[in-house]
Amino acid sequence: MKIGIVGAGLGGLLAGAILSKNYDITIYEKLPIVGGRFTNLPYKGYQLTTGALHMVPHGADGYLAQLIKKAGCSVNIINSAVEGYFKIKGKDRTYKELFGIVGFKDKLKALKLMADLKMGKFDDNASFGELLKDIPYAYEVGNSFTGWALSLTADDTPISEVKEIAKHYKKFGGPGMIVGGCSSIINELVKVIEKNNGKIITNYNVKNITIENNKGYIDSNEFDIVISNLSPTITEKISNVDIINNGNNNGKKPIPSKGIKIAIGSKEKLINHNTIVFTPECERINGFNCPSNVDKNLAKEGRNLIMVHGIQITNNVKKEIDIMLNDIENIYSEKNINYEIIHIQSYRDDMPVNHASNGTDLNPIVNDRLYLVGDGVKGKGGIEVEGVALSVMKVMDSINDINK
Ligand SMILES: Cc1cc2nc3c(=O)[nH]c(=O)nc-3n(C[C@H](O)[C@H](O)[C@H](O)COP(=O)(O)OP(=O)(O)OC[C@H]3O[C@@H](n4cnc5c(N)ncnc54)[C@H](O)[C@@H]3O)c2cc1C
Structure with a gap:
């Protein structure tokens, strides 16, 4: 069976690597490089990225890790010892430690809220922000988490997604950092595809996807299935198929999420660990990590690489960046550390953080000739690349089913 894939981002390569074991696959990529928003971008001696922060939400045990193993890739993902710290009142605190700093009344409210949530007392379609709004600390903490993980405010995040995310955390634990950065996963996927005689054609901008007469076409190239x-x-x-109003989606519109990423270099270490620091007290940034604590080759010799992420709230990108730079100055000056801003990237329009924010994702199965990854x-509760992996799993299952 011949399968054509449009785009060599993480989703396309992941699907391609697994399918190339049994099928004849060809991937078309418009850029000269592969990996989309998940690969390294060497810059001024640092390994920056085209998008992601060298981090996998559920580390070496989550859906992405399972799929890359299944594809036959060998990648070293180091799990974080702690799921994440919250920077509050000048100290990095674990989630549990947060209970120690809220007042008695708020603590009671928080415990009741958690119990109600467990018992399913909240409408799944209500927002996470609505749930937290009576406890100011919890609201800020919630916002920093959804901002970092989903590039959404808590008010824009449905409770149903948060519940599913919580299940995934319980099952797989917190994040992990990739040794060598995002491109180590991408390079391994390419190796597998090439070993299985799959083709990757770069510098090819696909103009049309056509499904007709039980065949799929990428421009004039014929396939049994198009992904x-x-x-x-x-x-x-670019296709002749209705996707948004298709029976699987019923007019549900994907709403992209926007964000800004800032890469920082410094001689002294801002943090010593390999997990996320969420920043609920900052005006705009949601958190940061330090990938060079796991792999020093990701930073210039003698320097540390810090990656900061913030949600883009207004359409004034310059103002949004200025607010983030002010947050960064406050964090570094608190520790009296000199730093250098290496790069600022903003993600919106055709290159957002997520093409569909969590809760607005569509179904990957369009029909038995056309699939999306x-x-x-993303699958429900799938944070970032874990969600991409869930979409690939669903597509694999469907393709294998029709070929049984
Ligand atoms: C700032 C930021 C931080 C993030 N941080 C993290 C993180 O720390 N951890 C994490 O897990 N995730 C993170 N993510 C999310 C993660 O990067 C994305 O979810 C993931 O890379 C998306 O992969 P994809 O395959 O869906 O799409 P893409 O990476 O966008 O791939 C699509 C590919 O299709 C190609 N293409 C487009 N049009 C055509 C055409 N007409 N013809 C041929 N090819 C075409 C593109 O060039 C691209 O290569 C972050 C994202 C951003 C932006």
């Missing part, structure tokens, strides 16, 4: 790694909206634009069709 698009582009956003559902762009896939629909990537962050516009």
Whole structure:
């Protein structure tokens, strides 16, 4: 069976690597490089990235790790000892330690809220922010988490997603950092595809996807199945198939999430650990990590690499960046550490943080000839690349089913 894949982002390569074991696959990528928003970007001696922060949400045990293993890749993901710290009143505190700093009344409210949540007393379609709004600390903490993990405010995050995310955390634990950074996963996937005689054609901008007469076409190239790694909206634009109003989606519109990432270098260490520091007290940044604590080759010799992420709230990108830079200055000056801003990247429009924010994802199965993979069709509760992996799993299952 011949399978054509449009886009060599993480979703396209992951699907390609697994399918190349049994099928004849060809991947078309418009850029000269592969990996999309999940690969390294060497810059001024640092390994920056095209998107992600060298981190996998559920580390060496989550859905992505399972799939790359299944594909036959060998990648070293180091799990974080702690799921994440929250920077509050000048100290980095674990989630449990947060209970020690809230007042008695708020503590009671928080315990009741957690019990109610467990018992399913909240409407799944209500927002996480609505749930937290009576406890100011919890609201800020919630916002820093959803901002970092989903590039959404707590008010824009449905409770149903948070519940599913909590289940995934319980099952797999917190994040892990990739030795060598994002591109170690991408390079391994490419190796597998090439070993299995799959083809990756770069510098090829696909103009049309056509499904007709029980065949799929990528421009004029004929396939049995087409998988698009582009956003559902762009896939629909270039194809002859209704995706958004298709019976599997019923008009549900994917809403992208926007964000800004800032890379910082410093001689002295801001943190010593390999997990996330969420920043609920900052005006705009949601958190930061230090990938060079896991792999010093990700930073210039003698320097540390800190990656900061913040949600983009208004459309004034310059103002948003200025607010983030002010947050960064406050964090570094508190510790009296000199630092250098290496790079600032903003993600919106055709290159957002997520093509569909959590809760607005579409179904990856369009019909039995056309499938979608990537962050516009993440599985429920799938944070970032874990969601991309869930979309690939669903597509694999469906393709294997029709070939039984
Ligand atoms: C700032 C930021 C921080 C993030 N941090 C993390 C993190 O720490 N951890 C994490 O797990 N995730 C993170 N993510 C999310 C993660 O990077 C994405 O979810 C993931 O990379 C999306 O992969 P994808 O395959 O869906 O899409 P993409 O990476 O966008 O791949 C799509 C590919 O299709 C190609 N393409 C587009 N149009 C065409 C065409 N017409 N013809 C041919 N090819 C085409 C593109 O060039 C691209 O290579 C972050 C994202 C951003 C932006």
